[in-house]
Amino acid sequence: xxxxxxxxxxxxxxxxxxxxxxxxxxxxxxxxxxxxxxxxxxxxxxxxxxxxxxxxxxxxxxxxxxxxxxxxxxxxxxxxxxxxxxxxxxxxxxxxxxxxxxxxxxxxxxxxxxxxxxxxxxxxxxxxxxxxxxxxxxxxxxxxxxxxxxxxxxxxxxxxxxxxxxxxxxxxxxxxxxxxxxxxxxxxxxxxxxxxxxxxxxxxxxxxxxxxxxxxxxxxxxxxxxxxxxxxxxxxxxxxxxxxxxxxxxxxxxxxxxxxxxxxxxxxxxxxxxxxxxxxxxxxxxxxxxxxxxxxxxxxxxxxxxxxxxxxxxxxxxxxxxxxxxxxxxxxxxxxxxxxxxxxxxxxxxxxxxxxxxxxxxxxxxxxxxxxxxxxxxxxxxxxxxxxxxxxxxxxxxxxxxxxxxxxxxxxxxxxxxxxxxxxxxxxxxxxxxx
Amino acid sequence: xxxxxxxxxxxxxxxxxxxxxxxxxxxxxxxxxxxxxxxxxxxxxxxxxxxxxxxxxxxxxxxxxxxxxxxxxxxxxxxxxxxxxxxxxxxxxxxxxxxxxxxxxxxxxxxxxxxxxxxxxxxxxxxxxxxxxxxxxxxxxxxxxxxxxxxxxxxxxxxxxxxxxxxxxxxxxxxxxxxxxxxxxxxxxxxxxxxxxxxxxxxxxxxxxxxxxxxxxxxxxxxxxxxxxxxxxxxxxxxxxxxxx
Numbered sequence: 194x195x196x197x198x199x200x201x202x203x204x205x206x207x208x209x210x211x212x213x214x215x216x217x218x219x220x221x222x223x224x225x226x227x228x229x230x231x232x233x234x235x236x237x238x239x240x241x242x243x244x245x246x247x248x249x250x251x252x253x254x255x256x257x258x259x260x261x262x263x264x265x266x267x268x269x270x271x272x273x274x275x276x277x278x279x280x281x282x283x284x285x286x287x288x289x290x291x292x293x294x295x296x297x298x299x300x301x302x303x304x305x306x307x308x309x310x311x312x313x314x315x316x317x318x319x320x321x322x323x324x325x326x327x328x329x330x331x332x333x334x335x336x337x338x339x340x341x342x343x344x345x346x347x348x349x350x351x352x353x354x355x356x357x358x359x360x361x362x363x364x365x366x367x368x369x370x371x372x373x374x375x376x377x378x379x380x381x382x383x384x385x386x387x388x389x390x391x392x393x394x395x396x397x398x399x400x401x402x403x404x405x406x407x408x409x410x411x412x413x414x415x416x417x418x419x420x421x422x423x424x425x426x427x428x429x430x431x432x433x434x435x436x437x438x439x440x441x442x443x444x445x446x447x448x449x450x451x452x453x454x455x456x457x458x459x460x461x462x463x464x465x466x467x468x469x470x471x472x473x474x475x476x477x478x479x480x481x482x483x484x485x486x487x488x489x490x491x492x493x494x495x496x497x498x499x500x501x502x503x504x505x506x507x508x509x510x511x512x513x514x515x516x517x518x519x520x521x522x523x524x525x526x527x528x529x530x531x532x533x534x535x536x537x538x539x540x541x542x543x544x545x546x547x548x549x550x551x552x553x554x555x556x557x558x559x560x561x562x563x564x565x566x567x568x569x570x571x572x573x574x575x576x577x578x579x580x581x582x583x584x585x586x587x588x589x590x591x592x593x594x595x596x597x598x599x600x601x602x603x604x605x606x607x608x609x610x611x612x613x614x615x616x617x618x619x620x621x622x623x624x625x626x627x628x
Numbered sequence: 629x630x631x632x633x634x635x636x637x638x639x640x641x642x643x644x645x646x647x648x649x650x651x652x653x654x655x656x657x658x659x660x661x662x663x664x665x666x667x668x669x670x671x672x673x674x675x676x677x678x679x680x681x682x683x684x685x686x687x688x689x690x691x692x693x694x695x696x697x698x699x700x701x702x703x704x705x706x707x708x709x710x711x712x713x714x715x716x717x718x719x720x721x722x723x724x725x726x727x728x729x730x731x732x733x734x735x736x737x738x739x740x741x742x743x744x745x746x747x748x749x750x751x752x753x754x755x756x757x758x759x760x761x762x763x764x765x766x767x768x769x770x771x772x773x774x775x776x777x778x779x780x781x782x783x784x785x786x787x788x789x790x791x792x793x794x795x796x797x798x799x800x801x802x803x804x805x806x807x808x809x810x811x812x813x814x815x816x817x818x819x820x821x822x823x824x825x826x827x828x829x830x831x832x833x834x835x836x837x838x839x840x841x842x843x844x845x846x847x848x849x850x851x852x853x854x855x856x857x858x859x860x861x862x863x864x865x866x867x868x869x870x871x872x873x
Contacts, residue, residue: 570679575716577700578676578709579726579786580734589729593720593769
């Protein structure tokens, strides 16, 4: 079914009985508006024309068993598999009784009716005061779409559980139709006193992948979440990560984004001593864009946030980071920092960084900065004079640039290394690796 | 080992080296002294292959091969080492890891196998003790946060590990205290033998007091204006450059 057709039917019919927590009229109203474009501040560095110019088809059902069972999936332990945006238990390998429980969102809301109030259910309520205080609902188009089309999966970490094993979330794609939009929707709830690490790997795709993650880190709990995106050949990725952190709780977020993607991250430090460390690598090649909007809102006293970003643009591509720190009234003692460094590998490559501070309280510490540069020819000469070939020296320097922030959530992580190597392989194919 | 014939070099149409002739024999220690802006660092950069210089005339022969067509890494693989006046900092690459990459790259060029990691690390540790460098500097990012003296010692450390045929020291003694100078001089003593050569570019006598060069040349406006043995250093210390330029 086509997306437009589905939305028209919803307007007249009642297809949404199973999602009573959604404010259906508000969502349909948002979806009727235009997809955001470069006139919207948060979207000015990402071309949405390929999304606008397509008649998208939707997949409301899970892929057929014979489709996904034919494939040989990775034999990783402790893995949750999502195929075409749907959680597939049959190929997942998460051990039972290890302190993690998986529910469909409907089931979870049946058991915990009050939880629906935490979730995205109305674009108007969910949209926050954005830049210059303008209420800008447009970015929620994608969240609304996801919420409308996806049934959602809840991953709950039990109270006081310290889960030693890293949990993998793998996104695979069987659907070869590039006109399809898929909508993975994952909700993670770390209950009080829990500790867990997730590594999310999204493989290459040719379609439009519109994801939503909503994360709740309860009091005294700690979540490490690494989200790694493989090269996107012809597809488009729009994704939202919204995280709410309670007292003495902590989020370590690690992001590897590739070209043809737009990431919207919102972290809310809701309570006293809540904390987040965000490190992200944004890579872009050819003539594509990779754009991140990341906003950390300090609401609790003595809350801490630290953002470190590294952006690399090759050929005529563009990377962008819009990093906003907002310290609300009553968030005394907050400590926040944002720093981005951009590396341009070509005179025609571009990078955009916009650190922003909005401070509404006294007695807070906030730092921000951004730098842009090319590879230093003096450093290159130094390395060459020690016997290292120019191409290898450039790769080594890019690797060093990335190493400054680190991505791995453990010492033996091959995924992030392989994904970065793939980027190097891609840019090495270009004879003019650095111009 | 190294022979420079009628070399003229300019930058943006300004002549920096003017019809220079210089020969460095195997096993010899040669010093070049000269006032600021006389072209000493340009000479070291041109020998090592840095881009950005216009070679108007002449040849540089290393082991009887003209090296002008070789990239800096190929010159390094053939045995030319430049110790930098201002060693660069590279955050994100550990010192030992960088050095191993460099050594393996040179070995690959020369058709040799990669280094044995254990042996490499043992040699690194032995050498760092001799240079009075804390072994932690092996795991620290290359020159990042190093003091001026540590950076210069690290250059000597790289030199001793790479065992070049020709080592060019571009003001290795600038900014060093007496103890650091002694450590570096000891390192140079350890390196120097009848099979390799040293080209020492300096402003000061004190390093040369330790090294005792076989030849001393005074450089001005891109050429040698006076040559002699070690006694020339003493004369220079006494009378200054004005006597010769």
